[in-house]
Amino acid sequence: MGADGADRPGMSPAAPATRIQAVTRALILDAALEIFSRHGLRGSTVDEIAARAGLSKANLLYYYRRKQDLYEAVLERTLKEWLRPLEAMDVDGEPVEELRRYIEAKLVLSAERPEASRLFINEILAGAPVILPTLQTTLRSLVAEKAAIIRTWVSEGRLAPVDPFHLIFAIWATTQHYADFDVQIRAVLGTEVDRSSFQEHACQAVLSIILRGVTPR
Structure with missing residues (x-):
């Protein structure tokens, strides 16, 4: 090895392995x-997931020792992705635009990862046996923080009087509906759902409905 230690474990040659x-x-x-959203935790197997990832079972288990660990990791990643736009809500921003940005981001996530929403709703319907501690700590704290921001905007007259928690719940329900109830939406609207303009039309409709309700009059 060279005197500068470049070949030692943890030095620069190890960086590519980390990536x-x-x-x-x-x-x-x-x-x-993909597998968990189809079959749930009990109905999925490590072999099936490894095959879908193009890895050997042994290779997968090097990263995640148990199926339960992998399931928890998928749920945690999903929640982090969903909470990132809410975390960005800025008390110093223009309230309607801050809410617009959040709703648009949630609709994009719903469209791009509908399987994530389906996995999450199945976990919730089962009583959240895996992710409940995170909901009661991380999620509760963040929602309380953002509800305080919305309450401040209302008190300043920058938003119409609205319960901040129920506003957030309404945004969650509306935006995730397009992923969770895709089959129902397609049953009602048919091929319209496959048009290139559908997502934009849905987004504008949701924004109009929610934002008109909170815009000061």
């Missing part, structure tokens, strides 16, 4: 999301 591990973890989580 490879990050890519592999993401690959595994994507495969697991």
Whole structure:
């Protein structure tokens, strides 16, 4: 080894392996999301997930020792992705625009990862046996923080009087509806759902309905 230690473990030669591990973890989580959203925790197998990820079972288990660990990781990643737009809500921003940005971001997530929403709703309907502690801590704290911001906007007359918690609940329900009830939407609207303009039309409709309700008069 050279005197500068470049060949020692943890030095620069180890960096590519770290990047490879990050890519592999993401690959595994994507495969697991697809399988878990179809079959749930009990109905899915590590072999099936490994095959979907293009890895051996042994390779997958190097990253996640148990199926339960993998399921928890998928749920945690989903929640982090969903909460990121809410975390960005800025008390110093223009209230209607801040809410617009949040709703648009949630609709994009719903359209791009409908399987994530389906997995999450199945977990909730089962009583949230895995993710309940996170909901009672991380989620509760963040929602309370953002509800306080909305309450401030209302008190300043920058939003119409509205209960901040129920506003957030309404945004969640409306935006996730397009993923959770895709089959029902298609049954009602038929091929209209497949038109390139459908997502934009849905977004504008949701924004109009919700934002008109909170815009000061």
